[in-house]
Amino acid sequence: MLYFFYFVLLLIYNETKGHNQRPIGLQEVFKWKQIEYDFDGVLYNSSTDDISAKKQENVTDADKFFIQYNNVPIGMEVYGDRVFITIPRRRHGIPSTLNYVKKSCDDSPALKPYPDTKSRSKFISVYRPRVDVCGRLWMVDTGHLEVPGERKQIQPPAIVVYDLKTDKQLFRYELKSTDLVNERSSAGLTSITIEVDKKSCNNAYAYINDLATEGMIVFSLKDMDSWRLDHRSFVHDERAMNFTAAGYVINWKDGLFSITLTDPDVNGKRKAFYHPLVSTQEFSINTELLKDKTKFLGHNTYIGERGNNTQSGSHDYHVPSRTIFYANVAQDAILCWNIDTEMTPENVAIVAQDHKKLAYISDLKVIGDEIYVLVNQIPKFIYSRFETEEYNYLIHRYRVFDLILGNSM
Numbered sequence: 506m507l508y509f510f511y512f513v514l515l516l517i518y519n520e521t522k523g524h525n526q527r528p529i530g531l532q533e534v535f536k537w538k539q540i541e542y543d544f545d546g547v548l549y550n551s552s553t554d555d556i557s558a559k560k561q562e563n564v565t566d567a568d569k570f571f572i573q574y575n576n577v578p579i580g581m582e583v584y585g586d587r588v589f590i591t592i593p594r595r596r597h598g599i600p601s602t603l604n605y606v607k608k609s610c611d612d613s614p615a616l617k618p619y620p621d622t623k624s625r626s627k628f629i630s631v632y633r634p635r636v637d638v639c640g641r642l643w644m645v646d647t648g649h650l651e652v653p654g655e656r657k658q659i660q661p662p663a664i665v666v667y668d669l670k671t672d673k674q675l676f677r678y679e680l681k682s683t684d685l686v687n688e689r690s691s692a693g694l695t696s697i698t699i700e701v702d703k704k705s706c707n708n709a710y711a712y713i714n715d716l717a718t719e720g721m722i723v724f725s726l727k728d729m730d731s732w733r734l735d736h737r738s739f740v741h742d743e744r745a746m747n748f749t750a751a752g753y754v755i756n757w758k759d760g761l762f763s764i765t766l767t768d769p770d771v772n773g774k775r776k777a778f779y780h781p782l783v784s785t786q787e788f789s790i791n792t793e794l795l796k797d798k799t800k801f802l803g804h805n806t807y808i809g810e811r812g813n814n815t816q817s818g819s820h821d822y823h824v825p826s827r828t829i830f831y832a833n834v835a836q837d838a839i840l841c842w843n844i845d846t847e848m849t850p851e852n853v854a855i856v857a858q859d860h861k862k863l864a865y866i867s868d869l870k871v872i873g874d875e876i877y878v879l880v881n882q883i884p885k886f887i888y889s890r891f892e893t894e895e896y897n898y899l900i901h902r903y904r905v906f907d908l909i910l911g912n913s914m
């Protein structure tokens with residue numbers, strides 16, 4: 506079975522390689538030393554940084570518009586020639602949380618607010634937005650200002666969806682109080698996974714992780730309704746704590762972090778694969794069971810152990826190769842696992858590893874036959890200090906078949 510799979514892959518690979526000659530391995534897309542913004546031609550860069558501005562010497566950080574150092578990108582999505590980059594407000598001086606850049610020759614472009622400059626204060630904190638098959642951009646605005654010691658809920662957490670063809674907002678849905686456990690929940694809503702019935706864009710579900718109070722929120726577009734699911738598999742594993750990421754020991758207790766879906770099977774049913782950040786286990790459930798809150802409870806969703814030091818953030822499924830790729834923060838690596846094999850450490854492979862260029866993969870997305878990763882070294886930001894003259898934030902891409910075949914041969 507496995508040999509057949511690699512054989513088919515090799516055929517596809519040789520087929521695509523001939524048409525598109527590119528060097529194998531990591532391709533740089535963007536790299537930034539520090540983030541700059543372009544607000545309709547007005548640039549915010551190190552020259553306009555409020556920290557260095559003398560005139561503001563007695564103003565508190567909370568009053569500052571732009572503190573360049575505090576702008577750490579965390580989420581990413583790609584649509585056509587646009588790359589979305591989010592900067593959640595976890596410190597003061599972040600002028601815009603939802604931004605985009607155009608793919609171009611400039612490898613360190615200034616960020617522009619999405620959809621436009623005047624919307625830049627509409628959102629408080631957006632983490633990892635996702636585009637669906639209907640050309641819509643989905644995101645959760647946590648509404649939460651997460652500055653340590655000054656945490657504040659500015660507006661209710663909400664799902665916000667844009668039409669990417671018109672850049673108009675389609676709707677904003679405020680989560681219900683019953684979707685949240687306590688005042689910490691909203692800051693844990695760091696990803697969104699969309700399931701759409703290809704025949705009907707209105708028949709869509711969103712699955713949102715809550716890593717802070719360790720649950721899942723399910724949203725039905727057709728019913729404009731949401732509900733919370735709690736399950737032991739959403740909770741972090743104490744035994745998987747204290748791993749090393751980007752050179753720092755991480756003692757976080759983050760629960761459910763990432764949810765990825767397979768393509769529909771012959772009956773039109775999909776599987777969701779998911780894991781907490783602080784865990785080396787993987788879990789799976791048929792999404793039909795997430796769509797009905799009464800059915801999910803009591804199910805055994807454990808499918809196996811990925812292995813030592815496999816603590817991972819985002820993961821995403823590549824349909825043609827039936828493979829899931831993981832942002833493995835504990836080894837500065839990308840892991841892969843073919844879903845037709847048993848989930849055991851022997852079947853989970855490191856396909857890329859780099860202690861500099863993959864030091865904390867904050868987001869990972871399969872786009873066509875490529876994998877995009879956003880690397881941000883965030884443990885260094887939290888526990889130490891960035892060198893502002895080095896490239897601290899990177900977006901790379903890899904070809905899926907390069908990764909799989911590079912590893913298997």
Ligand SMILES: *[C@@H]1O[C@H](CO)[C@@H](O)[C@H](O)[C@H]1NC(C)=O
Nearest residue numbers: 546547548549550551552553
């Ligand atoms: C910042 O932007 C201004 C234009 O608004 C430009 O004149 C200046 O050179 C830039 N500074 C840096 C350090 O890039």
Ligand SMILES: *[C@@H]1O[C@H](CO)[C@@H](O)[C@H](O)[C@H]1NC(C)=O
Nearest residue numbers: 558559560561562563564565
């Ligand atoms: C800032 O505050 C200090 C101490 O209170 C004071 O001496 C100084 O004049 C103030 N500077 C400005 C620009 O207001």
Ligand SMILES: *[C@@H]1O[C@H](CO)[C@@H](O)[C@H](O)[C@H]1NC(C)=O
Nearest residue numbers: 742743744745746747748756
């Ligand atoms: C993680 O570190 C804490 C504090 O040092 C310790 O109490 C705990 O036992 C450690 N857990 C693991 C799994 O290493």
Ligand SMILES: *[C@@H]1O[C@H](CO)[C@@H](O)[C@H](O)[C@H]1NC(C)=O
Nearest residue numbers: 810811812813814849850851
């Ligand atoms: C994981 O680590 C433990 C303790 O170091 C070791 O006994 C075990 O063999 C390791 N498992 C794998 C799959 O490498």
